[in-house]
Amino acid sequence: MSDQSFEPHATEFAPGDEGEGQVRTRILGYVVGLGLAVVLTVTSFFIAGTDLVWQPSIPVAIIVLAIAQMGVHLVFFLHITTGPDNTNNVMALAFGVLIVVLVIGGSLWIMANLNQNMMPMDQIMQMQR
Structure with missing residues (x-):
């Protein structure tokens, strides 16, 4: 066979799945996640408090930003990715979501x-008289 060893390159990891790489790479992932979470939070507060957005669309915009922020937290902080070693984590997350929905x-x-x-109550009060 071949005597070449496969070492994954730093760009072959999904966000939040840096693995056991350098500390700098892992910290950078957390900082990017924190930055995205802060931007999404500030944007949702801005949308809720301004008249620049069409008023009936504000709840929809806030829901979309909340779902995006959940995705940021799942990927960057909880390290839920689509890799083969995260199958159990994804299944546990799906089961938890199912229980919450139920x-x-x-x-x-x-x-x-x-x-x-x-x-x-007014009908009950009338019946007691």
């Missing part, structure tokens, strides 16, 4: 059902 969705479903089927 709990929140089930709670909203139950509250909506109770709101529809419960008698209003």
